[in-house]
Amino acid sequence: MNEEGDRAVPITEIERAAAEAALEAHRALLDSGSTCATAESLTGGLIGAHMTSVPGSSATYRGGLVTYATDAKSTLLGVPEELLAEHGAVHPDVARHMAVGARRAVEADYAISVTGVAGPDPQDGRPVGTVFAAVAGPGSRTRVARFSFTGDRSGIRYHTVEGALRLLTTTVREERGAEPDNDPFG
DSSP states (O other): OOTTOOOOOOOOHHHHHHHHHHHHHHHHHHHHTOOEEEEESTTTTHHHHHHHTSTTGGGTEEEEEEOOSHHHHHHHHOOOHHHHHHHOSSSHHHHHHHHHHHHHHHTOSEEEEEEEOOSSSOBTTBOTTEEEEEEEOSTTOEEEEEEEOOSOHHHHHHHHHHHHHHHHHHHHHHHHHOOTTOOTTO
16 A cells, blocks of 8 residues: 555556566667557557556657547548448558558657457447557558457457557567568568
C-alpha cells in the first residue's frame, strides 16, 4: 500500500507481456535511431500509453491518433472511403492505410496501426478476436499481420498491444540488419 492507503493493483500476465513488448519496441527504435507513431482503433490508445510508460520514450515515440470511429479513419488517416464502404473497418488494407497515414501525419520513421474486433459481437463479417496490425516504414514499405485472439474484450485489447508492438520490433530490427538490396518485405 502507498502513503494514501491505496492498494496496489495486480498486474496480469498479459499486461506484463504488453509492457515488456513496449520496452523492446523502444529499445529497437532507440538502437536504430528511429521514431514511431501509432494509429489505433480497438485499443483506444493503449499502444501509445504503453509506449509512453517506458522511461525515455520521448526519444522514440512521436505521437498517435485514436481513430475509433470508421469515418475518423478516413478523415484523419486518409483511409479511402471506398475501401471502408466495401470491406468495413476490419480489413488488412485498412490497417495498411492507417499506418501510412499515421507515419505521414506524425512525421515518424515508422508507424504501427491496429484495427479489429474486441467484442462482444462480430463486426464487418469478422469474428471477435480478429485483428489486423500494420507497420509502415521508411519509403513505401508496409507489413501487415493478421491475429486471431481469444478471451474477453480486455484480454483481446492487451493481446493486440503486445502483438502490434512485437511486429514493430521485428520490423525495425530486420530493417536495421537488412542490406539495401535485401529488403525484408520482399
